[in-house]
Amino acid sequence: MKLRIRPTAPIAALILALSVLVTQFVSLGREVIDPDESTFILMGADVASGHLPFVAMFDLKPPMIFLLIGSVLVAFGKSLVAVRLLGDVLLFGTAMLTFRFARHLTSGWAALGGALGYVAFASMDLGQPTYSEIPALFFGMFALLMLVRTPVSPGRAALAGLGLALAVLSRTNLYQLPIVFGLLLLVASLRQREQAHPRAWLAFGLGGLVPVAALVLTYAAAGQLPVLKLAMIDVPWAYAQQVGPAAAVIEHIKQFYVSTTMEPLIVIPFVLLALGGMGQAVRLWRDAAQRWAVMLITLAAGTLLVSLALSGAVYPHYWLQLLPVLAVLCALGLDLFASLPRAAPLAVLASLLPIAAASAERLPQAAAVISDPAAIEGYFEVAKAARFITSTGGPKASVWPWRYQLVSWYLDDAPLSKAGVQPENIGRPPIVRPLAEHGYIGPDEIGRLMQLKPDFIVTDAKGKGQAWLRATEKPIDAWLAQNYELEAQFGDVLVYRRFSY
Numbered sequence: 001m002k003l004r005i006r007p008t009a010p011i012a013a014l015i016l017a018l019s020v021l022v023t024q025f026v027s028l029g030r031e032v033i034d035p036d037e038s039t040f041i042l043m044g045a046d047v048a049s050g051h052l053p054f055v056a057m058f059d060l061k062p063p064m065i066f067l068l069i070g071s072v073l074v075a076f077g078k079s080l081v082a083v084r085l086l087g088d089v090l091l092f093g094t095a096m097l098t099f100r101f102a103r104h105l106t107s108g109w110a111a112l113g114g115a116l117g118y119v120a121f122a123s124m125d126l127g128q129p130t131y132s133e134i135p136a137l138f139f140g141m142f143a144l145l146m147l148v149r150t151p152v153s154p155g156r157a158a159l160a161g162l163g164l165a166l167a168v169l170s171r172t173n174l175y176q177l178p179i180v181f182g183l184l185l186l187v188a189s190l191r192q193r194e195q196a197h198p199r200a201w202l203a204f205g206l207g208g209l210v211p212v213a214a215l216v217l218t219y220a221a222a223g224q225l226p227v228l229k230l231a232m233i234d235v236p237w238a239y240a241q242q243v244g245p246a247a248a249v250i251e252h253i254k255q256f257y258v259s260t261t262m263e264p265l266i267v268i269p270f271v272l273l274a275l276g277g278m279g280q281a282v283r284l285w286r287d288a289a290q291r292w293a294v295m296l297i298t299l300a301a302g303t304l305l306v307s308l309a310l311s312g313a314v315y316p317h318y319w320l321q322l323l324p325v326l327a328v329l330c331a332l333g334l335d336l337f338a339s340l341p342r343a344a345p346l347a348v349l350a351s352l353l354p355i356a357a358a359s360a361e362r363l364p365q366a367a368a369v370i371s372d373p374a375a376i377e378g379y380f381e382v383a384k385a386a387r388f389i390t391s392t393g394g395p396k397a398s399v400w401p402w403r404y405q406l407v408s409w410y411l412d413d414a415p416l417s418k419a420g421v422q423p424e425n426i427g428r429p430p431i432v433r434p435l436a437e438h439g440y441i442g443p444d445e446i447g448r449l450m451q452l453k454p455d456f457i458v459t460d461a462k463g464k465g466q467a468w469l470r471a472t473e474k475p476i477d478a479w480l481a482q483n484y485e486l487e488a489q490f491g492d493v494l495v496y497r498r499f500s501y
């Protein structure tokens with residue numbers, strides 16, 4: 001049995017938009033979901049104030065997420081809701097691009113089922129913040145969609161190159177993608193003219209050079225090329241050496257097992273359908289008309305897996321980079337199961353179960369946000385801490401966040417260390433060592449801040465802020481006890497104030 005009904009793009013857009021709304025709205029009731037997002041907001045606010053990324057403050061991500069958030073802050077002001085909606089819009093856009101790509105290989109409902117699986121998986125905490133992966137996914141899937149129709153014209157190849165360049169400027173570890181697809185276009189242009197125009201590879205390269213050249217010329221005009229190289233090459237390279245590929249794969253498997261036990265109704269059907277899609281991809285490979293699209297998705301999946309293994313660190317939100325590709329495989333899996341005798345009902349169940357489970361879990365939480373935002377645990381606790389600091393210490397009080405760095409955004413305050421936008425970064429040798437070697441920061445940033453004795457320390461009641469400082473072997477507990485007292489607590493947010501002598 002085949003799924004013959006073909007939903008139009010507007011119907012798919014409506015269904016996917018409602019699914020994103022239902023599963024992502026709950027994030028508007030959570031002030032801090034992940035510290036990374038808070039760092040991106042601070043970096044974006046710095047861009048909104050007129051600075052180039054990395055010049056006044058540093059974080060270990062390429063500039064695209066900072067530029068996007070900075071643009072949103074310029075347009076809508078200091079709005080956490082606007083930042084989250086930016087992520088939601090990009091998430092919806094990626095789901096639509098996934099649907100459109102999958103339509104080249106599957107029936108309409110199967111493509112929609114795969115896209116809904118992506119939305120469901122992203123409903124977990126790994127997909128709620130506006131991470132740098134979110135724009136990377138959008139630009140990456142845009143590039144794949146530009147390449148899927150053959151023969152690939154120079155115009156679409158140029159757009160694909162542009163998209164992949166923007167993806168790399170969102171996530172540095174994706175640099176393998178333009179290399180792999182550039183080589184594919186080169187081979188196809190020279191040997192398989194029915195797949196690509198003879199100049200498609202050249203147009204792809206030129207399209208990819210546009211944002212890179214614009215970035216380099218902008219920093220050159222400002223006299224900041226060394227800073228760009230430091231932020232885009234030196235520090236990421238040092239960071240990527242932390243965890244070897246084998247150890248990274250093992251850790252990903254462990255974390256994936258934990259996520260599966262926490263959200264089995266979302267993860268298990270999604271994975272089973274993706275596995276089925278691999279079998280369907282093998283079947284489609286025999287069809288010359290489908291081979292190019294299958295090759296694209298296979299190369300993307302393999303390259304992304306290698307990229308995850310070489311990232312130098314392991315976090316669940318890294319999986320976001322692979323989700324749209326897996327969603328296309330899910331769509332193929334739906335087609336496979338729907339074609340088997342008596343398996344169509346199971347295919348429908350497998351496609352609906354993840355989004356149904358995600359909606360059932362998130363919808364009551366979203367309703368609680370709408371009815372009473374203040375009742376959500378952790379809602380605006382950091383904002384309350386910022387107001388407390390302003391009311392007791394004045395507008396020019398110095399603050400060193402060990403955790404909850406979003407307080408600096410509320411205070412319109414620059415971090416006391418250029419490398420301390422993400423507080424833990426100044427305790428990570430792979431980051432501070434190259435920064436110090438290039439004179440971006442001093443040789444002992446933590447010691448300098450301890451000697452500075454800021455007016456306030458902001459950290460968390462769970463002890464994560466003190467934990468990373470203790471790991472640096474600094475006598476942070478004794479220093480805190482000698483110089484500060486706990487002045488206020490707002491949920492998990494602790495505010496220490498320096499003794500007045």
